[in-house]
Amino acid sequence: MQFNKIIGQDHLKKKLRETVKNNRVAHAQLFYGGEGVGKLPLAIAYAQFINCKDENKFINGDSCGTCPSCNKYNKLIHPDLHFVFPIAGGDESKKPISSNFLTEWRELLLQNDGYITLNDWYQKIEIERKQAVINVSECNQIIQTLNYTSYESDYKVMIIWMVEKLYYVAAPKLLKILEEPPDKTLFLLIAEHTEQIINTIMSRLLPVKIPRIDDDAITEAIKKRFNVDDPIANQVAQQANGSFTEAVSLLDQSEDRKANFDRFKDWMRMCWTFDAQGLLDFSEKVAREGRESNKSFLQFSLVAIRNSLALNYTKYAYIRIAEEERVFYENFSPFVNHLNIVMFTNEFNKAINHIERNVHSALVFFDLSLTIVKLLKMK
Structure with missing residues (x-):
C-alpha cells in the first residue's frame, strides 16, 4: 500500500516521510483518530515506505511499489510485516489469535484499500454477537514473533489495530516488549479511543494524531x-x-443509518407517550441483534440527541444530516435542553458501557427507556 492510495492527509504523509529521511523513526508510535480517517492504511503505507529498496523514494515521495519488498507489502504478505487485531472465540477450529485469521484479514483490507471499521471486521469473521479482545495468548505470540530475526527487511513491523481492545490482563506483556523491544523493531499501534488505553502503555508511545479527511x-x-x-x-x-x-456507508444508500434513524424516531415517540408495552417489545427486539449492533445504535442515538440540542438553541445550526433527520430533530429539539443534556449523555454512555460488559441488552434498553421518559419531561 503506497501513500498515493491514502485519501487526503498530505501534510501528515509529508511528516511521516521526513521521519524516515532524517532517521527519526520512533520505535513505538500510536496512530489515533476517528473512524475512517485512514489510520490503518497510513500505518501500512508508512511501513512500506520505510522498507522500500528504491533509492529514489525520497525524491518521488513514495515507495516504488515494484521492488520485492513493495510487491509483498502490496499483497500484505511480507514476512516482516505482522498484524494483531481483536478476535473472539468463534470457529472452534481456530484459536483466537490473529495469525489464524490472516486470510480473512488480508481479504478485507485489500477489498477496501485498508479503510475498514470494527464492525466490518466482526462481520467478516462472523462474531457480531461476541466481544472481541486482544488477549494474553496474542501478546505471548507478539513476543515470540519479534524475538526471531528479520527475514528480508531492516525493520520488523508490528501493526496492532484497535489497541484499546487490549485485555487488561494482557497489558503487562505488551508493556514489557514496548519497553525492551528487539533491535530494528517498529510498533505501529492504532486506536480510536485513546482514553481506553492503559496509561502505562500510552506513556511508551509517540502519539500521531490522524485528523479528519477534508471534504474535497x-x-x-x-x-x-x-x-x-x-x-x-x-x-x-x-x-x-x-x-x-x-x-x-452513506453512499451505500444509507440503509443502516436510515434504519437507525427510523428506530430512534419510533423509540422517542414511545418514550414521550410512555407506551410501556411498546418499549418492552422494542427492548426485546433490539436485544436480539447483538452487542455491536446495540452499541452502534446507542451511539447513533446519542449523536441524534446532541443534534437536537444544537437545533434547540440555534435553528440554523450547521449539522451534516439529511433533510428528513433535520425536520425531526427540529420538532424534537424542545425536549432536549440545558436541564437534561448532561443526564442524557451520561445515561447513554452508561448504557453503552453496560452493553460492553455483557449486561443483558433488553434490560439495558428498557431501563434506559424509563429514564428517557423522565428526561423528556424536564423543561
Missing part, C-alpha cells in the same frame, strides 16, 4: 472509486464528517 479529498475519492456524479459525491462528503468509511 473525500469527494474526489468517491468520484474516482465509485463513479458517481458531483452532486451526490459532494453531499456524501459533507455528511461524512471527515470519515471515508462513513462516506462509503
Whole structure:
C-alpha cells in the first residue's frame, strides 16, 4: 500500500516521510483518530515506505511499489510485516489469535484499500454477537514473533489495530516488549479511543494524531472509486464528517443509518407517550441483534440527541444530516435542553458501557427507556 492510495492527509504523509529521511523513526508510535480517517492504511503505507529498496523514494515521495519488498507489502504478505487485531472465540477450529485469521484479514483490507471499521471486521469473521479482545495468548505470540530475526527487511513491523481492545490482563506483556523491544523493531499501534488505553502503555508511545479527511479529498475519492456524479459525491462528503468509511456507508444508500434513524424516531415517540408495552417489545427486539449492533445504535442515538440540542438553541445550526433527520430533530429539539443534556449523555454512555460488559441488552434498553421518559419531561 503506497501513500498515493491514502485519501487526503498530505501534510501528515509529508511528516511521516521526513521521519524516515532524517532517521527519526520512533520505535513505538500510536496512530489515533476517528473512524475512517485512514489510520490503518497510513500505518501500512508508512511501513512500506520505510522498507522500500528504491533509492529514489525520497525524491518521488513514495515507495516504488515494484521492488520485492513493495510487491509483498502490496499483497500484505511480507514476512516482516505482522498484524494483531481483536478476535473472539468463534470457529472452534481456530484459536483466537490473529495469525489464524490472516486470510480473512488480508481479504478485507485489500477489498477496501485498508479503510475498514470494527464492525466490518466482526462481520467478516462472523462474531457480531461476541466481544472481541486482544488477549494474553496474542501478546505471548507478539513476543515470540519479534524475538526471531528479520527475514528480508531492516525493520520488523508490528501493526496492532484497535489497541484499546487490549485485555487488561494482557497489558503487562505488551508493556514489557514496548519497553525492551528487539533491535530494528517498529510498533505501529492504532486506536480510536485513546482514553481506553492503559496509561502505562500510552506513556511508551509517540502519539500521531490522524485528523479528519477534508471534504474535497473525500469527494474526489468517491468520484474516482465509485463513479458517481458531483452532486451526490459532494453531499456524501459533507455528511461524512471527515470519515471515508462513513462516506462509503452513506453512499451505500444509507440503509443502516436510515434504519437507525427510523428506530430512534419510533423509540422517542414511545418514550414521550410512555407506551410501556411498546418499549418492552422494542427492548426485546433490539436485544436480539447483538452487542455491536446495540452499541452502534446507542451511539447513533446519542449523536441524534446532541443534534437536537444544537437545533434547540440555534435553528440554523450547521449539522451534516439529511433533510428528513433535520425536520425531526427540529420538532424534537424542545425536549432536549440545558436541564437534561448532561443526564442524557451520561445515561447513554452508561448504557453503552453496560452493553460492553455483557449486561443483558433488553434490560439495558428498557431501563434506559424509563429514564428517557423522565428526561423528556424536564423543561
